[in-house]
Amino acid sequence: MKHKQITDKIGFQQLNESVEDDLIRLVTRGMALKNGGSLDDIESYVLPLMLTRWNCVLKAETGLVRYYKEKVYLTLATQLHKYGFSDKHITEKALEAIDLLNDNVVLSDDFFRKSPKIKEFLKTKPTALKRKPSRQKNITFFRENDVISINIDGTYYIAFIHKLIGVNESPVIEFYEQVFNRPPKLEDIKIKKARGQQYNDDIIRASKFAIYGMKYQPDLANQIHLLSASENSTMAPDSSHLEECVGVYTVSNLFTIQDTVRKMFSESSI
Template identity: 45%
Template sequence: MKHQQILDKLAARFLVQALDESFARAMNWSMPTKGGSLDMQNQVWQQILSRWNCVLQEEDKKEVSAAYKQKTILAMAVIAHKYGLNIDSILPQALVAIDALNAAVELSDDFERRSPQIKAFLQTPPQPLKRRPIMPDNITFFRPQDVVSIQYQKRFYVAYVHCDTGINECPVIEFYDGVFDHVPNLEEVQKLPARGAHYQDGRVRISRYAVAQMKYLPDPANQVKLIAAAVAQPPSSKHLETSIGLYALTDIFALQKALEYLFQTT
């Protein structure tokens, strides 16, 4: 079997595409040489799970169905295997997902017939990559004046989309000064000011981020959610000093570290 043959049988095109792009980006930044050390592999898995746990750990079945979780786990195992990563930590879950998908008749008869082959294939040693994966193109379906929720470690941060770089390339966002334990509605955030970044000189400045790979709407990883569109009024930054530069360049993974820094006193 080939990896793409298995992925095609999942009938989840955008889930597979988004997961593949996540692995490609994480591998590209983390892979110093061909193959990869154990530390590198752990780093990649940490990045992947920091985003895709928003699917795997979601308890609301209206948000994420059992079948979608199972497809995500299986696709994650297949794509990681394709990229030469050790999948021992997720393999038992992937094998259970295959059985669950068959029991619920979620996929085709051909998937069920070939399930023993798929299981055997996933238990073969993955072949290390000889070169870095190609970085996915930067494109976004979010638009200026969108208000979005971004989940990280079961906390929800809210951002305003000011513009994008290039033509629909990377959204430039600014965070509201609030942290939630749920996806808030627009009324909960509209009166919040902008969150500024604290500098070593004691100043608190306007802080905006151009986020590569904040792409899909809706987000297959269940991490970024649209709260409202065409919100003309951005969060007020009158209390903040002028920013250093227009925005900081980051991506959907590095943004999580930026959140830790930005909200470190919250």
């Protein structure tokens, strides 16, 4: 049994690519940090960041297509195993998902026949990677002037896409000041005031971020939602109350932006 055989039988190529892209980005960064001496355990770095994003599916109570959560559990368990990691809870849920998918005849007869082998394979100890994985091509299906929400630990942050880097490589976003504890709608944005970032000089400045890895729309991790596919810039946040931005934008990704956003919206930044 091989990892690709399992993901091929799940039959959701975009989901598999999305999970693998996220893992490659995290594993590559984790290996660099470990080689630099600032990280001892790559798994303790990868799993929390991965789950902050994919828990938007795994912990969702509504809004998902039937059996999608089971396919995500199984894909996560398979890809984690491929890259040398194993999470007991995810593996257990993946094994349960196999039974549920078979009981409801969701996948193929071949998946049903190979299920015992798949289960045994996922329960084996994964082999740690010895070299950095190949990076995937950066691409985004989001567009200029889109308004999006990003779910981080159950808090929803709103952002505006000012432009795209390169040939649809990465969106450059700026955050609004409003936050929500529920999935927001476009009409919930009452004030178009931009949220700034506090720098080491204690000055709060306008801040934009190029988010690499923000690929699929709709987002298969259920973390990023499109609120408006705008055709003009009328929804752009107003940053006139903030000091001038340092540089054009800060290069970031779906994982490093998590801590950045938490700090930007903390009490010390108000």
